[in-house]
Amino acid sequence: MSIRRFALAALTSALFAGTAVAKDYELLNVSYDPTRELYQEYNAEFIKFWQASHKDDKVVIQQSHGGSGKQGRAVIDGLRADVVTLALAGDIDEIAKLGKSLPENWQTRLPQSSTPYTSTIVFLVRKGNPKGIKDWGDLIKKDVSVITPNPKTSGGARWNFLAAWAYGLKAGGSEAKAKEYVEQLYKHVPILDTGARGSTITFVNNGQGDVLLAWENEAFLALKEDGGADKFDIIVPSLSILAEPPVAVVDKNAEKKGTTEIATEYLKHLYSPAGQEIAAKNFYRPRDEKVAAKYAAQFPKLDLVTIDKDFGGWKTAQPKFFNDGGVFDQIYQAQ
Amino acid sequence: MSRKISPVIPGFGLTLGYTLVYLSLIVLIPLAAMFVHAAQLTWDQFWAIITAPRVIAALKLSFGTALYAALINGVIGTLLAWVLVRYTFPGRKVIDAMIDLPFALPTAVAGIALTALYTPTGLVGQFAADLGFKIAYTPLGITLALTFVTLPFVVRTVQPVLADIPREIEEAAACLGAKPFQVFRYILAPALLPAWLTGFALAFARGVGEYGSVIFIAGNMPMKTEILPLLIMVKLDQYDYRGATSIGVLMLVVSFILLLLINLLQRRIEKP
Numbered sequence: 070m071s072i073r074r075f076a077l078a079a080l081t082s083a084l085f086a087g088t089a090v091a092k093d094y095e096l097l098n099v100s101y102d103p104t105r106e107l108y109q110e111y112n113a114e115f116i117k118f119w120q121a122s123h124k125d126d127k128v129v130i131q132q133s134h135g136g137s138g139k140q141g142r143a144v145i146d147g148l149r150a151d152v153v154t155l156a157l158a159g160d161i162d163e164i165a166k167l168g169k170s171l172p173e174n175w176q177t178r179l180p181q182s183s184t185p186y187t188s189t190i191v192f193l194v195r196k197g198n199p200k201g202i203k204d205w206g207d208l209i210k211k212d213v214s215v216i217t218p219n220p221k222t223s224g225g226a227r228w229n230f231l232a233a234w235a236y237g238l239k240a241g242g243s244e245a246k247a248k249e250y251v252e253q254l255y256k257h258v259p260i261l262d263t264g265a266r267g268s269t270i271t272f273v274n275n276g277q278g279d280v281l282l283a284w285e286n287e288a289f290l291a292l293k294e295d296g297g298a299d300k301f302d303i304i305v306p307s308l309s310i311l312a313e314p315p316v317a318v319v320d321k322n323a324e325k326k327g328t329t330e331i332a333t334e335y336l337k338h339l340y341s342p343a344g345q346e347i348a349a350k351n352f353y354r355p356r357d358e359k360v361a362a363k364y365a366a367q368f369p370k371l372d373l374v375t376i377d378k379d380f381g382g383w384k385t386a387q388p389k390f391f392n393d394g395g396v397f398d399q400i401y402q403a404q
Numbered sequence: 405m406s407r408k409i410s411p412v413i414p415g416f417g418l419t420l421g422y423t424l425v426y427l428s429l430i431v432l433i434p435l436a437a438m439f440v441h442a443a444q445l446t447w448d449q450f451w452a453i454i455t456a457p458r459v460i461a462a463l464k465l466s467f468g469t470a471l472y473a474a475l476i477n478g479v480i481g482t483l484l485a486w487v488l489v490r491y492t493f494p495g496r497k498v499i500d501a502m503i504d505l506p507f508a509l510p511t512a513v514a515g516i517a518l519t520a521l522y523t524p525t526g527l528v529g530q531f532a533a534d535l536g537f538k539i540a541y542t543p544l545g546i547t548l549a550l551t552f553v554t555l556p557f558v559v560r561t562v563q564p565v566l567a568d569i570p571r572e573i574e575e576a577a578a579c580l581g582a583k584p585f586q587v588f589r590y591i592l593a594p595a596l597l598p599a600w601l602t603g604f605a606l607a608f609a610r611g612v613g614e615y616g617s618v619i620f621i622a623g624n625m626p627m628k629t630e631i632l633p634l635l636i637m638v639k640l641d642q643y644d645y646r647g648a649t650s651i652g653v654l655m656l657v658v659s660f661i662l663l664l665l666i667n668l669l670q671r672r673i674e675k676p
Contacts, residue, residue, distance in 0.1 A: 138641035145643075163643050219624055221638040260541050260623040263637070267620065270516070275540075276525040392642055393456075401626040402457065 091125030094331050098130060099150035101137040101224060101314070102266050103287050107351040108132050108154070114347060115338055119331065128331070136264045137224035144168060144319060151323045151332040154316040156224030158182070158376075159383035161317050170321035182377070184313040185339035186353035189373060190232040192304040193272065193281040193288045200279045204306045205236035208280060209253040216278035217258055218268040220391050225265035225312075227391060229282040232310040234390070235374040239308060252400040273301075280304075284312065285368070286352035311373040435656065441649035453650045458626055459635060466632040467658065469543055470611030473550035474558075478604050481558030482596070488559075489566045506555050511616030518549055519621045541623030546631065549617040554607035561603035562596055569595055598670050605666040612659055 098108060112130040119128055133140065133148070137156035144150045145168040155161055158176055165173045176183045194202055200213050208215050218226040230251065237250030260277060262268040265287060272281040273291055283291070285303075292298045316336050323329040338344050345355040349364040361368075380386040390396045442450060453459065488500050506514065520526055522540040524533040532539050539545050569592065577587045615633040623629045632655055639648035 136641070138643075142640060142643065167643060219638075222634075222641050259625075261625060263619055263624065263634070270620075271519075275520055275523045277523060277541075393639075393644070393647070398458075398626075 091127070092123075093127045094129070094328055095326075096128070096130045096151045096328060096332060096335060097133065097149060098152050098154060098335075099133045099140050099144055099148060100154040101140060101156040102134055102264060103225075103284055103290070104154060104314075105132065105134050106290075107286075107348065107353065110351065111339070111344060111347050114343055115335055118338055118341075118343070119334065130335075136222065138222065144170070149322045149326065150319050151326065151328045152316060152318050152336055154314065156312075156314050157227065157383060158313070158315045159387050160224065161315060162383060164319065168321075170319050171317055172320070175317045176315060178318075179316065179336060180340060181356050182313060183315040183317055183336075184356070185316060185336070185344065186314070186348035186355055188285045188312045188314070188353055189309045189371070190229050190282055190312060191285045191288050191309065192306060193283050193291055193301050194279065194304055196300050196302055198302055198304065202280055202304055205233060205250075205254075205308070206240065208233075209250070209257060213257055213280065214259055214278045215254065215257045215280045215282065216260060216262075216268050216272045217282040218265055219261040219263055220397055222263040223265055223268075225284055225287075226261075226268075227386075228284075228310055228312045230390060230397065231376065231380060231386065232282075232306075232308075232374075234396075235310055235379060236306070236308050248396060248400070251396070255400055273297075285354070289352035305369045305371055308372040308374070311375045313376065438649045438652050438656070441645055442653045445646050445650060450650050453647050454654045458630065459632070459651060459654070461627045462630050462632045462635050463654070463658070465543060465546070465630065466612055466655075467662075469546045469550055469631075470608050470614075472547045473554055473611045474604050474608035476547070476551050477554055477558045477607050478600065481555065481603065481607075482562055482600065485559045485562040485566055489563060490571075503556050503559050506553055511553060511614065512620070514552055515549055515617035515620035518552060518617070519545075522548065522621065540621050541625075541629065543629060545621040545623075546618050546629065549621050550611040550614055553614055553617050554610050557607040557610065558600065558603035561599045561606070565596055565599040566592075594673075597673050601666055601670045601673070605663055608666075609659055609663060612655065 098112075100108060109132070112132070116128045116130065120126060133143075133150070135143075137160050140153070141155060141160035141163055144153060144164050153161055153164065161171075161175060162173070165171050165175055179185070192202060192208075194200070200207070200210070202208065202213065207213065217229045220226040220230045233251050233254050234247050237247035238244065241247055241250060260268075260271055262271055265284060268281060269283065269287055269291060271277045273294075281288075281291075288301075288303050291301055292303065316339065318329065318332045318336060320329070323332045339348070340356065342357060342360060345357040345360040349355045349360055349367070352367070354368050355361050355364065374380075376382060376386060388395060445453070484503065488496060488503075519540050522529040522532070522545060524530065524538055524540070526540070529539050537544075539548060573591060574587050577591050582590070613633060615631075615637070618631055619634060622631060622634070624634060632651060636648045636651050639645075639651065
């Protein structure tokens, strides 16, 4: 800021002293596919919350949704997101690494590894569960066909893959056994869509497959849609993965647009009881214990592995499983 | 002293300059940027990427299905053009307008609609399932989507040429004793072939690069129904820009060679 502009700013704020300067904010939240409904509701809540303390400010919040990797690339390539709320930390890591628009330790800046809400991977089956699917082991039974997106192009699919791997590891006791299980599993997958929504369409609208591996919140949404509850059941397996979709302020963009304060507040407010309540209502598992207790009936308890403890974080898991030549490629090359 | 004949549009220098700038901005610079990206790899790395089994399988699939789709449209498209030019019937104008719809429709919409129709439980797909084969999620489905998307090319290139051939020529040939097949072989085909080849080449080139409509119907199984543009997206999702541009370069070179061959063929036909 030049001296003259600073002086001007100082003068104007002096003039308006006491009434705080009214500002216009336009925030862009770049997110992944299934959070559309969540943030529509949350944005309205946040604007109300912000205006309670900044009466004259005008706040407009725009949302952008798409596959998590694609969204991350858009931000690297210059999409001016103030905040990113993506499906996995790995995608925000890449924004930090390639785009250099936020520090690499971004995940330590907010509580709980910057994930205000979590989800997990569950099974969606046809009503009445005709194939009798109860756990991961049933997915590789004869005549069972499984729908899941391609982990190379879908963040959700990577969580699916890792959840399956965790089961294989626990049931078999070794990495070799885990690989064998996952290889078996993907032999039962006839279609690999590019994104989670694509797979949901394949399973729900086109009637393909017996089981859909889905984000818990997507599975709930499928039930909520008209007639969904008459057509599908949710099956919670014995073990799954704690899917942690993180959030971060994109420092460089926010600084340029002068939105650092409000953008940070936007993310912090997600952790407040009001924010947590909205997350739970949209079928994301809240972090707040009180809110979690209130919605306990909605979210059944199950064993959850985590990406950091069990897989050494995305920095290890991504190259090992999903990059070219990784485990996922190997199981298809072997066929 | 010889006088220059002034052309209709003045200023050869100006128009050529404009053409070059325009082409550079729209076509050459973006393509060159792709080559620059790919050139950051050593030759060995580049070669390893484009000869990976998955890439080769996808290459065969993409070019194969595009070829079949272009051939199907080559036959059906000519037939459509024939019907539209040579006959008048109620609703002809409407059908004529419908030919262009595949261009106007977002390809993703087309892909989702075709998939819903042709899955084993879909309106049409169930009959195929009864007969024991699948359309959606197989190369057949990909060909189908490409046939839909590239439908207008052959029709629209053949149609005006066909309209320019007076019926009298065919009648004259018939009077001179030519059989219907001979009329087609010696009168119509030579006149139509250059336009037909253009339409065929356009349809083929468009089919090779098509992503939006195919992705829903393909099933995207590695080694089986994975198209080349999807592999580019896969690389991009790993933030592997160089790998993605390498495949882009591969597609570009193969397409360019094929289009060049078609062009040469066309020139030989036009100058017997």
